[in-house]
Amino acid sequence: MFRTALRNVLAHKTRLLMTVLAVMLGVAFVSGTLVFTNSISEASERASAKGFTAVDVSVTPDWDEDKSDDEQTKLTPDLLDRADRTEGAAFAIGSVTSSVALADKDGKPVGNGWQVAGGNYWGTDDPRYPMAEGHAPKGGDEVAIDSKTAERHGYKVGDKVRMSVDGPVLTPTVSGIFTTDDGAVDAGGSLSLFDTATAQKLFGEPGEYDEIIVKAESGVSQDALMSALGASLPKDSVEMQTGAELASDQAAMIARSMDSLKQTLLVAAGISLFVGTFLIANTFTMLVAQRTKELALMRAVGASRRQVTRSVLFEAFVVGTIAAVTGLVAGVGIGAGLRSLMNSFGANFADGPLVVSSGTVVAALAVGVLITMLAAWLPARRAAKIPPVAAMNSVHAQATTKSLVLRNTLGSLITAAGVAVVLAATTIDKATTAQGPMALGAFLVIIGVFVLTPLLSRPLIAAAAPVLRVFGVSGKLARQNAVRNPRRTAATASALMIGLTLITAMTVAAVGVQKAINKMAADSVKADYVVSMSNFGYLSPDVAEKLAGVDGVTASSPLRNGWATVEDTDESLTGVTGSALGQLTDLPVKDGVSEVDGTRVVVDEKTAEEHGWKAGSEFTVTYDDDQEQRLTVAGIYEANELFRGIMLDLPTLSPHMEDAADQQVMVKMADGTSDAAKDSLRAALGDSPAIKVQDKQDLSDEIAKTITLMLNILYGLLGMAVIVAVLGVVNTLAMSVFERSQEIGMLRAIGLNRKGVKRMVRLESLVISLFGAALGIGLGVFFGWAAGELVGAEVATYELVLPWDRIGVFVLLAAVVGVLAALWPARRAARLNMLSAIKAE
Incomplete structure (x- = not known):
């Protein structure tokens, strides 16, 4: 049985290559991540040790x-x-x-x-x-x-x-x-x-x-x-x-700082492997289906169910071992490439040799072999259960009504449970607390939809029938082929679905965050410029004084941070120029007025609620110099990321601060923003390299740049999952063409030309890819909305924004995947000799 299994692996080199590639990509990404993080961690640790x-x-x-x-x-x-x-x-x-x-x-x-x-x-x-x-x-x-x-x-x-x-x-x-x-x-x-x-x-x-x-x-x-x-x-x-001890502490700090990056990369690698699992399972399912008669004959001449299962698992072991070894070698190259790529982005990690630890080798081999054997186990078990006589009479074992009902019921329950967990997570106040339940719910929804995909394939693919009719017989055949084996179509489409789900969800959430930040700046800041340190440190009080004296400046105010004790609670204080506050900000006042003068202060809504204050309330504050003062709440405003806490007049706060330092300075110009105005502000500060002078658009662009960079990195990481999905479509179509050789030969014999055969295979691939895209984008929008609910709890200006332009790009990407994936299978189908194909078993 083992010799037979080994011959089967070697007899189908193309199929072996496609499956090995899918596993290899995931293994390479996992091992590459470990090599990359271990290498830069060790290099940083060595550099820190030298520094001491x-x-x-x-x-x-x-x-x-x-x-x-x-x-x-x-x-x-x-x-x-x-x-x-x-x-x-x-x-x-x-x-x-x-x-x-x-x-x-x-x-x-x-x-x-x-x-x-x-x-x-x-x-x-x-x-x-x-x-x-x-x-x-x-x-x-x-x-x-x-x-x-x-x-x-x-x-x-x-x-x-x-x-x-x-x-x-x-x-x-x-x-x-x-x-x-x-x-x-x-x-x-x-x-x-x-x-x-x-x-x-x-x-x-x-x-x-x-x-x-x-x-x-x-x-x-x-x-x-x-x-x-x-x-x-x-x-x-x-x-x-x-x-x-200092070197050890710094090494531990460096290792902790690497944890987030390492986890992100490993999650992306895990997604690629998860997608690859669908491809492997699909491949072995088709493999077993094509060899049903062969396996039945083995059963008839004495092979047991266990031997049949073991023979299929042995094939998976061989494939997994080859993929793991090649993936490990490729992972070393990926690790080196990631370091060069990160350095080109300005990360500038410390130099050092590539570190390939024994743990990396064990992880690569374990992941490659175990994932492949796990994906092949269910098809192997299913093959062993087919009675020899039934298998010899039918090449395709059809799913029973009982199994379909069980699958659909199970899928519905898992999906419903996942949706319920996601919805429950959106009601949790703290985003950090909600992340765990949200991730669990999303995982359950994806698994549930995957189980339900065969049921969903028929109505969704049927919706494409009017468009496919335009292509005549080829379009009709493509639609019928796509729904002929719903399980196979589901497994193929699900690989693409997962990648697009994550990409769409991140995009929806990121676009909403960007718009919230823009709205926050537009709604609450009336200043033309915000001046701050480029290293996020504190500004010298001299900066605010110099800016106030620049020609054209009509109003300016520093935001001077301090702390005080109120009713045994530490509260944040922000000193501002009270007379200029109305010209520089537009705080959404919920109660009272936004007037800051003398002992009259404004307080954010959350702080006021915690202390039971309202407009007109009085309270005693104890400053850092242990001096006490009685303050009056003039107004209560809605806090945001820019303004929060107790805001009071600078002459009131500054005498109690030993070392005054400003977080930033807001400036209003007589003629608004212009290059000349910005240059005059910078010139007043001596064109200091430590200081940023930004208008609202600059602030928005800076945040957008960060969000875009993060998205691009994640797009690149999830691109691996899309590549695996493409391999899945190619593999499925290629094996489907082989499986339908007789049928394609008969179609050629009754008049369907090579061009029509190519069009049929391409349209089938396109339909499957777009079916996966529809599910992925739909789930992605749902998860993006759910993530946005968590953001909305922290950022009041957040609102759901559907980026239709990017969603259109994702649909186009799915279509391109479908067309490209069909090139080789379509060419192979068109080149079949019709007489040989009709005579084929």
């Missing part, structure tokens, strides 16, 4: 929530000196760090947002950063930059550079270029170092450090040094970690 080679023990302040900022422990020169004199310490360095935006020679920011950093160069010879060229920076007019940034952007010693910490522009001279093993720099970021006094002035407070780095003497372990430091430093007010 000069650190044996790190000393940082121990933050006490019960103390004010003035009472917190400070890392002073005295503590630094005590650390330096500790027994076993070779030296101690005081470190100051922050974010610094550095511009290239065209004035554009370098690096990748959070990866642009600044710090201090210690003395004239910093062991952390060996100087490759020039000398250590001295004074506020000199800076040292890392060698990779210098190489990327063409900077040399003596060049002037433009940079910014929190808004105002600095133009120091490059005094030196140093080398570093910092993983962020390797990944495309930048590191700029000032002398210690300048760094303290720019990033914190003079005479204070963010961290004390201690290097051990030769022969002294990190643990021994940390114990010695614990005895010489105030252990109850500082925290200490060894360099090994």
